[in-house]
Amino acid sequence: MSQFTDRGPALSSHGRTAAQRSSAIGAAFLGGVTAAGLGLGALTVAVLLLWVASPAPDSGPSGALHLAADLWLLAHGGDLVRTGTPSGVPAPVAVTPLLLVVLPVWLLHRAARHALATAVDGRPAPGDAPGAASVVAPRTLLGALLTGYLCIAAGALLYACAGGLSAEPLSVLVYVPATAVATLAATAWRLLRHPGADLLPDRALRACARVPDGLRTFFSGARCAVAGRAAGFALAALLGSGALLTLLGLGLHAGRVGQDLLQLAPDWASRATVLLLCLVLLPNAAVWGTAYGLGPGFTVGAGSTVGPLGASAHPVLPQLPLLGGVPDAGPGSPLTWAVAVLPMVAGVLLARSVVRPGGQGPPGGAGGPWSWWATACVAALGAGFCGAAMALLAGLSGGALGTGALAAFGPSWWRTGLAAAGWTALTGIPGAVVLRAWRRHTGRREGGAGGADGADPSGRGEPAAAESQVSTASAESAASAKGERAGAKGLTPAKAAKATKTAKAATAAKAARALQGAKGARSEGGREGAGEEEDAGEGEEKRDAAAGADGTASRPDAAAAAGTAPAAAPESVA
Numbered sequence: 001m002s003q004f005t006d007r008g009p010a011l012s013s014h015g016r017t018a019a020q021r022s023s024a025i026g027a028a029f030l031g032g033v034t035a036a037g038l039g040l041g042a043l044t045v046a047v048l049l050l051w052v053a054s055p056a057p058d059s060g061p062s063g064a065l066h067l068a069a070d071l072w073l074l075a076h077g078g079d080l081v082r083t084g085t086p087s088g089v090p091a092p093v094a095v096t097p098l099l100l101v102v103l104p105v106w107l108l109h110r111a112a113r114h115a116l117a118t119a120v121d122g123r124p125a126p127g128d129a130p131g132a133a134s135v136v137a138p139r140t141l142l143g144a145l146l147t148g149y150l151c152i153a154a155g156a157l158l159y160a161c162a163g164g165l166s167a168e169p170l171s172v173l174v175y176v177p178a179t180a181v182a183t184l185a186a187t188a189w190r191l192l193r194h195p196g197a198d199l200l201p202d203r204a205l206r207a208c209a210r211v212p213d214g215l216r217t218f219f220s221g222a223r224c225a226v227a228g229r230a231a232g233f234a235l236a237a238l239l240g241s242g243a244l245l246t247l248l249g250l251g252l253h254a255g256r257v258g259q260d261l262l263q264l265a266p267d268w269a270s271r272a273t274v275l276l277l278c279l280v281l282l283p284n285a286a287v288w289g290t291a292y293g294l295g296p297g298f299t300v301g302a303g304s305t306v307g308p309l310g311a312s313a314h315p316v317l318p319q320l321p322l323l324g325g326v327p328d329a330g331p332g333s334p335l336t337w338a339v340a341v342l343p344m345v346a347g348v349l350l351a352r353s354v355v356r357p358g359g360q361g362p363p364g365g366a367g368g369p370w371s372w373w374a375t376a377c378v379a380a381l382g383a384g385f386c387g388a389a390m391a392l393l394a395g396l397s398g399g400a401l402g403t404g405a406l407a408a409f410g411p412s413w414w415r416t417g418l419a420a421a422g423w424t425a426l427t428g429i430p431g432a433v434v435l436r437a438w439r440r441h442t443g444r445r446e447g448g449a450g451g452a453d454g455a456d457p458s459g460r461g462e463p464a465a466a467e468s469q470v471s472t473a474s475a476e477s478a479a480s481a482k483g484e485r486a487g488a489k490g491l492t493p494a495k496a497a498k499a500t501k502t503a504k505a506a507t508a509a510k511a512a513r514a515l516q517g518a519k520g521a522r523s524e525g526g527r528e529g530a531g532e533e534e535d536a537g538e539g540e541e542k543r544d545a546a547a548g549a550d551g552t553a554s555r556p557d558a559a560a561a562a563g564t565a566p567a568a569a570p571e572s573v574a
Contacts, residue, residue, distance in 0.1 A: 024118050024141060025141065027115070027118070028136075028142070028144035028148070029147060031148065032111060032144070033149070034111065035145075036107075036153060038107055039075075040069065040072045040152065040156060043071050043103070046068075048065075053269045054273070055267060055269055063163070066160055066165070066166075069159050070165055070167055071100065072156060073157065073172050073176065074093075074096060074167075075100035075103060075104055076104060076153075076172075076175050076176040077101075077171070077396065078167055078172035078175050078176060079092055079167075079399075080093040080166065080167055080168060081166050081168050082164065083163075083164055083165075085402075091401075091402040092399075092400045092402070092403070093165070093399075094399030094401075095397070095398065095400075095401060095410070096396050096397070097281055098287070098397060099279070101179075101396070104180075105179070105183050108180060108187075111149075112183070112187040112188065113191065116141065116187070138192060142184050146177075146181065146184060150177060153176045157172050157176075223370075223374070223381070226382075227354070228382070228385055229382075230349075230350045230351075230354045230378070230379070230382035231382040231383070231384075231385035231389065233350060233352075234346040234383070234428070235346075235386050235390065237342075237349050238290050238343065238386070238390065238420060239287070241290065241342035241343075241345070241346070242286040242287060242289035242291070242292070243282075244289070245339065246288070249289070250321075253325050256324040257325065260319040260320065260321045260323075260324050261321045263319055264319045264320070264321070277320075278320070284397040284398075287410075287411065288397065288398075288410060291394060291412075292306065292308060292339065293340075293342045294419035295309075296411060296412060298409075298411040298412075299314075299412075300409060301314055301315050301317075301406045301407070302404075306327055307332075308336040309336075309337075310331040311326075311329050312329060315405040315406070344423070346424055346428075347425070350383065350424050350427075350432070351379060351428045351430075351431030351432040351434075352431075354375060354378050354432045355435045355439065370436075375432050375436050376429050378432070379429045379431075380425055380429055382424070382428065383421050383429070386421060386424050387417045387421025387424070390416055390417050390420035390421075391413045391414060392417075394410070394411045394417065395413035397410050
């Protein structure tokens, strides 16, 4: 009986651990379902509001719900197929609205953060048996979250497979899981301190162990983080310049943009819908403008090219106001060539971020200031990161809007990525090296100027100054006492005052020399000034000694009186 009672706590601890694991996995699964449902529901509400505001809707509520599911799958990178074309040939719609991508990515990121909050260090809870685990591994939690998310995605795919605008199953099965996995991996890499041990399988860990230690340390240390931050600054500058070029093109062709809007949308409800669609596609246009500024440009169908060096002939574009800002066919001009300044600015920002104060190790430490070669390598790595991110955005921003002449829209992903990496490396690497050398030079100048001025930032000169003031006061009191004794011994008041003044000047010169030596002046000018002051003090001491000798020689009776003063004092008192 005692054996059964002894086993009771172990069994209850095991049951409590199993319940905690089941609860954590179930919560993660529900988190994935909730993230997918919120994204799908938000798009459904927006589409239903536009359908209600439309004066003459083409379909019923079921068509609006189908459109919401299509847009949600399109936001993950999946393709759509439009079957109701005039020619009867299905036309693909493969342009992913980048603004819609933010919604599912943000919801997945929040769900992953909430799920990983329960995955702490894996230590057993108080009262558990030895070896019991009270939490679930992060890899298991993320797998449960992904399973719940993909279940909703599978239901949306089954619902959106039919209709005039349907989802293409193969692309959805590829891009939706890829987007979800990439988002969860990025979130885990951001939050966990050791993501490789928690997320990667054993084969991947063994493959990573074969990487040389120096290369693995370089990519996992502070240098890789600085390169990523610099790439972020450069990418933001490129996208900002692309958005500026897009708005400039729309402003220069404002008449054509307005005409396309009026012809496409005759009433206010349809105009609001078209303007909302242009707003959703505005980040895509910013990426196209960035590709234009980098040089490769973009295509608007039928193999055409629109770039700063010129625009080739292109087919008739759809009457979308956002496409009204595309430049007309013709050669480039000095105004279009000037866009080459924009990627140079991105390279300058990359160099500044690499060499900014605090980005490198402390002087004299294990991660001390980087050499010029390490600085150049970090800048090159940042340029590579920027090129990879730009290639990804270029690939997502373009696609097909139909068949034939409309089969290719947007920039080339590999040309845009190479151009972004090349421009930022061309200006960022030498800029980082030059900026590093300039900051080292200015640092030396500031250090030298501080030493020449005698500045003591640690405050060690204050005790020396206090001691010199105390010694000066003591010397002054001693000199005044000496003058009083000399007057009592027979010296005239004028000579006594002169002797006191000379003693004060000599003492002040000595105090100044002591203070200047305590401050540690290093400049040549400071040493010359100290030498001149020392020579002046020594000259004054020699003149005082000579004056004292002359006074003593000219008045032997005073010297004799001085020599007999201690013996004569009692008689005078008597």
